[in-house]
Amino acid sequence: DQLAEVYKTSNPRSETIYNAATEVLPGGNTRSVLFYHPYPLSMKSAEGSRLKDVDGHDYVDFLGEYTAGLYGHSEQIIINAITEAAKKGLSFGSQHEGESVLAALVGNRFPSIDLLRFTNSGTEATLMAISAAKAYTGKKKVLVFDGAYHGGAFTFKGGKSSPVNAPHEYLIAKFNDLDSVKALMQANGNAGHVACILVEPMIGSGGAIPGERAFLEGLRKAATASDAVLIFDEVMTSRMHQGGGIQSQLPSDLRPDITTLGKYIGGGMSFGAFGGKRAIMELFDPRRPNALSHAGTFNNNVLTMSAGRAGLEEVFTPRRAARLHDRGEALRRTLQRLSHGTLMKVTGYGSIMCFHFTQTALEKIRSPGDLSEDDKVLSGVFHLFMLANGYYVARRGFVALSLALQEDELEAFTRTVQDFLQSHSQLL
Template identity: 50%
Template structure:
């Protein structure tokens, strides 16, 4: 075990160094607290003693209000795959601006983005747009309940499907009041028990192929295949939340698994940096929303087909994040994660990065993590120390240790990240947890 007192001293020293180096960010934060609760309007961005105020970005570089430059390894929590102001995305937005922003009707852009999505992700036969992944999952659940005529939904501890569908440790007071049944991630028996206890009552199983917000916890292929078998046997819909994971392969991560869910939600990067979400799947399910049909499900949203998102999304998906680009980006992520984990292993440290491809998360254990219950939150002080160290060395990640690669990240940035991790190990080796035989 680490020595608590020396670690606490090191963390406080890092914290004080952060405060001293960022007076303008602190001033900006204090001003924000006067008009927003905690100076915040997006919970995930807050960290103590105060969050950095980012002034501008270019490519995969960020500058804060104090003038510090960072290599961006968070990429808008996976939405910023194109970097900052990608020329193709910007040109598409400029063209959309020239033709008018709010067109008050069907426009020329929405159907072509829909076609691109359906061609890219084969299980999505028909699609509808929303303004966020949260909205996409809400509408996907509504469709599942309407289609099956059932009310209960199986979700997983540690899952995150949006701001009102969060299950880090179970129910949340902000969640929408669906009839949720809670299963254990990577535990097929826990799902079987719920089906047995609620026979004929389950509308859908909602699952992430990798639980991103809980720390890039990867689902076992046999677990997801088992969910496909169980849902089919019980006439229940299998819903894949690929808002984060669709970037992990040219045709979403489900293509790697060889599993076709009944419905899929996507979002984040597909909007080209604009607000975006989408849900789709089998045509017989999606036809519930066909306004030509009597008593069709209603799905409103003033900005569902806004021209900026439609233009940016189409340009990004078809000309920038091509299938080949997806393969190359995720291969870079695999190499980086392997390099970093080798460093920890050679130093005999009980630390590893979890994840797939271009998404990864630092975990303070070398053991396989199968669920959020395998993560020891009492060791988050080490993640804090890691975060402050990387900030000091010009690398910007999420406080929880979440790391995301964007397309502009190249060899110079990867070497910078690797060097920062190497110096973290050298600097704090005696304070970090050691592997036990």
């Protein structure tokens, strides 16, 4: 309550901006995930790892724009690439070299991607990946996982598909539970109707829960055995290993047929992509009779292609990718040690993690359903505490480290979490 009072008295301009927004946007909001009570902060500017809000507070950015902010806020190489591209014109209404250059950079990183196409967002990438799978297999059903998030038109919670989801026939299985997959496959004519299995190799927005190796391998086998297309949504996880996301850690015969990408790969601009096996992606070859159509005014947008190239080629080098991953692993291990024996549980992999407040033991958090008892009040208190101490994290405890964060910022963040654990020990 005290933290909520402090929040209200110290953020009057954010409140004014929010109130004005409610006149023109439903609930003052255009990205559901960004709303929290009583009103969210409005940011004004950002530099490096820092955000500044309209009331003059500085925050160290640990949200990292839900992984899209990998490069931090003012990576000069990317800003130069965007500026140079903008000088030559924003939109040509034609092909341009930037698209094949970025496509080659992405394709070379993901051995499972022979050919790819760009979209404007990860949501569109999911839409197109499913369409490709349905066209390729001639089948209809889409097997997904409870608690997964594949974009604004693809959310699955409490075993249900959201009313705003794209109208596919979904089968909703339990993450990290191969038996639930097999049961659904069997119930659907031994997968005679399943066009694709769509999975995040680590549940991202749903709580940063890694897919176990045996589970991912089992999905590959189940898909192959039933002529279904295996789609890995690596929109968030592609940052894990510079050489191709989480799938790069799987044996080469256990890779997906299609991969969807997004977030940081566009250098921080709007971006999405889907790609995979030649035989599937060739369905979109416009030289073919009856080619599948896939359009989008901004698919090859000049600024994104340029920013993406600069980021992948010049900034996200193998060395920096590995260091970020290791930093994330070290930070999470430290946080797990500090919170041991409390309700705070820190899940994740590499530079992506999530704070949960639950009785469930850390090792028992294997699917989003295991978090259904999460204490929302405590996670709200934690959020306000972190904001009050100058750390910007998601309301639901999600954290994605950027390349701009320095070692001392990670250490100070850790100390603040430790302060929280101490000052709230009676609740935890």
